[in-house]
Amino acid sequence: MPLWKEHDLQVEALIPDVRAGRYHLAMLRGSAAGTLKLQDSDLSIWPDAEPDAALYLHRLAVRRHFAGRGVSVALLTYAADVARAAGRRYLRLDCDAARVRLVELYLSAGFRHHSDHMAGAYRVARFEKALS
8 A cells, every 4th residue: 555645755855854854764784774754743643732742753664675674663763762862752653544554563662542633534543652
């Protein structure tokens, strides 16, 4: 199942976030294994969130060649460390509520289901991990 629209992944669409340092790259044996995007807010999915309480994770992706090698968990752990170092109380993320494998991944990585939210026609499951 496609996760993103093709135009969202065009170089021109990514450049502002790359230049702002929002994308983080995981390397494994000298190759790019995965990536994620961290941002300070996410008003479209978390409009009710307290400002500066969390970092918001988006676009977690692992290259197929590295699937099943713990890259996703390593990236989630890294993101939690970045959020903690930034003084945030939570790391938050969301996914299509129907994506059972993603939901299971997030729960197994220590996130709790916060709530569901309607984003247009999609029901997204919102997750957060408390950072102490």
